[in-house]
Amino acid sequence: MLSEVSIAGIYLPPFFIYLCVTYPLFIGLRLCLLRCGILRRAWHPALVEFSLSFILLAVLILYV
Secondary structure (H helix, E strand, O other): OOOOEEEOOEEEOHHHHHHHHHHHHHHHHHHHHHHHOHHHHOOOHHHHHHHHHHHHHHHHHHHO
């Protein structure tokens, strides 16, 4: 589990670090879903993307 991280004297919570790691993973997975056509078939693509980002963040927090 991460503890507080200090960058230039500013303490950042671990949640912020997890968000920064989740973002590139989300973008890569989103591009894969776009190329496969899954997002075009989704009823609400924005909701699918939000759920995907939330799931990635939760998995990262649970297993790191």
